[in-house]
Amino acid sequence: MTDRRPRNELLAGTMDLLILQTLTLGALHGYAIARHIERRSQDTLRVEQGSLYPALERLQAKGWVTSAWAKSPTGRRARYYTITASGRKRLGQKISAFDQLALAVSRVLGRA
Amino acid sequence: MSLLDAIRHRLRPLLRAREFDRETDEEFRHHLELGAQEFPEGGPRFGSRAYYKEERRRMTTLGWLDVLGQDLRYAWRSLRRTPGFTTVAVLSLAIGIGANSAIFSLIYSILLRPLPVSHPERLVLVQHSGPDLPNDEFSYNEYRSLGASAGLTSLTALGGTGHVPIVAGPVHDAVGVDGVDGNFFPTLGLAAQVGRLIDPEDERTRAPVAVISDGLWAESFHRAPAAVGSPITLRGAVFTVIGVAPKSFQGLAYDGGFAVAIPLGTQALVGGTPVETGGADSAALQLVGRLADGVTLAGAGTRLDATYRSCCAPAAPDAGGVQVTGIAHGIPSWKFDVQALFGRLLLELLGAAGVVLLAACANLGTLLLARASARERELAVRLSLGASRGRLAGQLLVESGLLAGLGAAAGLLLAHWALRLIAHQLPGPVEDRAGLAVTGEVLLFTAAVALLSVILFGAVPLWRATRTGLVGPLNEGGRAATARGAGWLDRSIVVAQIALALVLLNGAGLFVATLRNLRSVSGGFSPERHVSIELDSRGTSYESGGLAALGDRLLARAGRIQGVRSAALSEAVPIFGGRGLNPVVSVEGYTPRQDENMQCWFDPVTPGFFSTVGIALRQGRDFTDGDRGAAPVAIVNEAFVRQYLSGRNPLGATIRTAGGRDTSILQIVGVVGDARFTDLQVPAAPMAYLPLAQFQRIVSGRPLAVVTLTVRTAGDDRALSAALRNAVFDEAPAVQAYGPESIEASIDASLSRQTLTAELAALFGAVALILAAIGLYGVVSYRVARRTREIGVRMALGAAAPAVVWLVFRQALVLVSLGVLVGVPLAFGIGRMIAAELYGLGRNPFFLLGAGVLLLGVAVVASALPARRAARVDPLIALRAE
Numbered sequence: 003m004t005d006r007r008p009r010n011e012l013l014a015g016t017m018d019l020l021i022l023q024t025l026t027l028g029a030l031h032g033y034a035i036a037r038h039i040e041r042r043s044q045d046t047l048r049v050e051q052g053s054l055y056p057a058l059e060r061l062q063a064k065g066w067v068t069s070a071w072a073k074s075p076t077g078r079r080a081r082y083y084t085i086t087a088s089g090r091k092r093l094g095q096k097i098s099a100f101d102q103l104a105l106a107v108s109r110v111l112g113r114a
Numbered sequence: 115m116s117l118l119d120a121i122r123h124r125l126r127p128l129l130r131a132r133e134f135d136r137e138t139d140e141e142f143r144h145h146l147e148l149g150a151q152e153f154p155e156g157g158p159r160f161g162s163r164a165y166y167k168e169e170r171r172r173m174t175t176l177g178w179l180d181v182l183g184q185d186l187r188y189a190w191r192s193l194r195r196t197p198g199f200t201t202v203a204v205l206s207l208a209i210g211i212g213a214n215s216a217i218f219s220l221i222y223s224i225l226l227r228p229l230p231v232s233h234p235e236r237l238v239l240v241q242h243s244g245p246d247l248p249n250d251e252f253s254y255n256e257y258r259s260l261g262a263s264a265g266l267t268s269l270t271a272l273g274g275t276g277h278v279p280i281v282a283g284p285v286h287d288a289v290g291v292d293g294v295d296g297n298f299f300p301t302l303g304l305a306a307q308v309g310r311l312i313d314p315e316d317e318r319t320r321a322p323v324a325v326i327s328d329g330l331w332a333e334s335f336h337r338a339p340a341a342v343g344s345p346i347t348l349r350g351a352v353f354t355v356i357g358v359a360p361k362s363f364q365g366l367a368y369d370g371g372f373a374v375a376i377p378l379g380t381q382a383l384v385g386g387t388p389v390e391t392g393g394a395d396s397a398a399l400q401l402v403g404r405l406a407d408g409v410t411l412a413g414a415g416t417r418l419d420a421t422y423r424s425c426c427a428p429a430a431p432d433a434g435g436v437q438v439t440g441i442a443h444g445i446p447s448w449k450f451d452v453q454a455l456f457g458r459l460l461l462e463l464l465g466a467a468g469v470v471l472l473a474a475c476a477n478l479g480t481l482l483l484a485r486a487s488a489r490e491r492e493l494a495v496r497l498s499l500g501a502s503r504g505r506l507a508g509q510l511l512v513e514s515g516l517l518a519g520l521g522a523a524a525g526l527l528l529a530h531w532a533l534r535l536i537a538h539q540l541p542g543p544v545e546d547r548a549g550l551a552v553t554g555e556v557l558l559f560t561a562a563v564a565l566l567s568v569i570l571f572g573a574v575p576l577w578r579a580t581r582t583g584l585v586g587p588l589n590e591g592g593r594a595a596t597a598r599g600a601g602w603l604d605r606s607i608v609v610a611q612i613a614l615a616l617v618l619l620n621g622a623g624l625f626v627a628t629l630r631n632l633r634s635v636s637g638g639f640s641p642e643r644h645v646s647i648e649l650d651s652r653g654t655s656y657e658s659g660g661l662a663a664l665g666d667r668l669l670a671r672a673g674r675i676q677g678v679r680s681a682a683l684s685e686a687v688p689i690f691g692g693r694g695l696n697p698v699v700s701v702e703g704y705t706p707r708q709d710e711n712m713q714c715w716f717d718p719v720t721p722g723f724f725s726t727v728g729i730a731l732r733q734g735r736d737f738t739d740g741d742r743g744a745a746p747v748a749i750v751n752e753a754f755v756r757q758y759l760s761g762r763n764p765l766g767a768t769i770r771t772a773g774g775r776d777t778s779i780l781q782i783v784g785v786v787g788d789a790r791f792t793d794l795q796v797p798a799a800p801m802a803y804l805p806l807a808q809f810q811r812i813v814s815g816r817p818l819a820v821v822t823l824t825v826r827t828a829g830d831d832r833a834l835s836a837a838l839r840n841a842v843f844d845e846a847p848a849v850q851a852y853g854p855e856s857i858e859a860s861i862d863a864s865l866s867r868q869t870l871t872a873e874l875a876a877l878f879g880a881v882a883l884i885l886a887a888i889g890l891y892g893v894v895s896y897r898v899a900r901r902t903r904e905i906g907v908r909m910a911l912g913a914a915a916p917a918v919v920w921l922v923f924r925q926a927l928v929l930v931s932l933g934v935l936v937g938v939p940l941a942f943g944i945g946r947m948i949a950a951e952l953y954g955l956g957r958n959p960f961f962l963l964g965a966g967v968l969l970l971g972v973a974v975v976a977s978a979l980p981a982r983r984a985a986r987v988d989p990l991i992a993l994r995a996e
Contacts, residue, residue, distance in 0.1 A: 032141060033148040051145055071137075074144075081141050 025085040189513035207521025210474025212528030230362035232303030238438040240401040259425035265414035266403040275386040282346040283334035289373035293381030309342035309357030320379040324353040328361040351383040368444035478571040480604040484896035514572030522564035612933020615882035620941040622879030623961030629872040631954035638789035640728025647853035682723035701758040718809040734784030742807040748780040754800035895980040910989040926977035
């Protein structure tokens, strides 16, 4: 069954943004990406596998991220994700779009 | 660069599915392990792996293609869960599709397949036009004159030699040899598979070279390339093999038979007519041309006709010109008109196959109906979980498509098998054509039929799926009321199938009985132990002088062959063929009615003919050698006596004929039994025999040009056939010989159509029976499943198992009885329509009765399983399911 579950575009977009931003640190495997986001958000954001990996797929399909298998420090094989040039360009656009959105939301809430 | 990456990324799961899945699993495991290390106490970190995979797939592949693959897998799983249903469904479809494919193969190979040459639709044959029968023989001079005609890109000539003794490697046989002009193969656009073909240079130099067929190459040289350059001997003359014709090329004649081609100018070496002697003697060429671009058949005919009339036609105003006819399927054989013999039968059979397919689809419809209602809850659950109706419908369609695909594959196997059964019943030349059965065209046809069947039966579950309500099935414990509307539909389908099966079984019985009657019919001659060979002297030096002297030599020689009991010559032999003559007669003492046709058929025979062929002498005497120079005599058959001499002593009565040089009076010296000459189905007409030696003198006025030698054998026909053929080759090398053929083979050939009809009718009858049984089973078991609760209640209230079983059987019996009621008048109607094809049956209700009883038996068998299921219903379980 491949029912198309309704997706929250804002959330999906935000997940993309967070992943791309995380990957500017360097090549990381999926777990490291998830943990990085969780730590930086002080565990406010939880990254489930069920949304992380599909998001990584999406980003790869768009050509913003590439991946390659490599040995991890523990000696296991792991898939490392890297941001591409077009991914970086996209990241810039996404950050400014997010800033606008955040500002707009704050304004509505009377905080800014 | 990144675009390319992106595309590659999207295609990966499709192209390397297993690796893709493995990596996905590995990545997932890695993630979980790292999580477990960091948080040994565990946490709410579960994600759905299946969902993830699904999502990855959806994201990475070409949407619908992947969805289709997934639906196929799903359909396959769900079909495997119900092996009984799947087997029955695929079998039904295989039978329906297989029947169509088999009949289409026959139709294609017999009626539709074009000659394997380049652009066969542009090939034409030149024929004389005029009051006579179609005649396509031209002299060499006419060929040369017509060659200059406009409208054709080329015109080529093909001569024939009849059967010629050949020695090629280990092969000692007799084959037809074609003399072909140098541009023959280029005109057809053929190329040799080994070596080269005859070209204009060979014709110019009259080189003794030969092109052999693929079959001869295999037989004589085991397909060795070294065959090129090897010598073969044709009627004693040595020819060098220069090449092998393409495997598919069987000659231009419809019925094939191509073996050896030699340059036209050399055909005199093997007993053919010398081409350039001019005059009427060389009249033996068939002219084949290729239409120029933009020229129609009629246009080319008009231009050729103009050329012919200016160069070659006699000045008489009513003398014929020429016309052309298309030969895309080959040059029709004058002896064997397949189109007329099989065309209608095959189209009728395709109609029957179509009906069978409809029945199979109807079956599948009822089966799927039953399945759909069993799956109603599943569908409802999926709908309520958010599956879209379109998506469900698509999936059901894929399931139907998968069934059709499996059915088509199995059907092709069935068709292949059925064709092998059928092909050997076809007359030789047709069998050869039908041998190359399952071709690309047949596959295409099968695919189309499968698609059609998906549309036909796939509509049922679709219709159901789109009507499935959410609340009903879930609420009512699975016994939805929706099936009620469809109840009449599936039952009437079954009734129609029973009726159809009754009609087909009755037809099968009638045709099989007809064949049996025909085989056992006494043709008035002995049906075994004699072998005939026809000698045709037309176009040879014998023609003007007649075959009389040769005949005497042949009779003497045949009598010396080991195993020959007696030998005789005649113009015609029962069933084997021959022509005889048809003069108008008057019989002493008989007054014809107004306008009565007084033509009587005569067969000239030598003494001993009757005992050789096994025709009984009833009265008087046989002809003797003493009749040769004596007064004209005749022997008549019993039908003649009944018709013209009833109540009188036939011996001594006289017949006057108006044929011959002058009126002759023949005295009847004997009476023989009636023998059926042309058709075993048709009772013998009045006929007479006269001594062969008196033939030219008395009735005909023409010399005897075609004669048949028949010998009665003591044992092994085959060894004797070879000896007989050698004797004919030795004594009369130039004469064309047809045969030898045993009378049994002649009878088989004459019954080929009836045999084919009977076999196919039996096949269709069996198919209809099986389909009806399946349909009945489907409906009855569906009903039982529907009524489980009711049966449970009945049993709870004290109904015994036998009563429940009877409940089920009664249903099946009612359906069959209804079907029989509908079928009987239909069967009578069809019986009347095919009455002309039947023999010796009259109004015979036996087959109808038999078919009815058979169907009742089928009803019992088909409902046995559902009845058992019903008897085992546990009232507790049935009621608890509420």
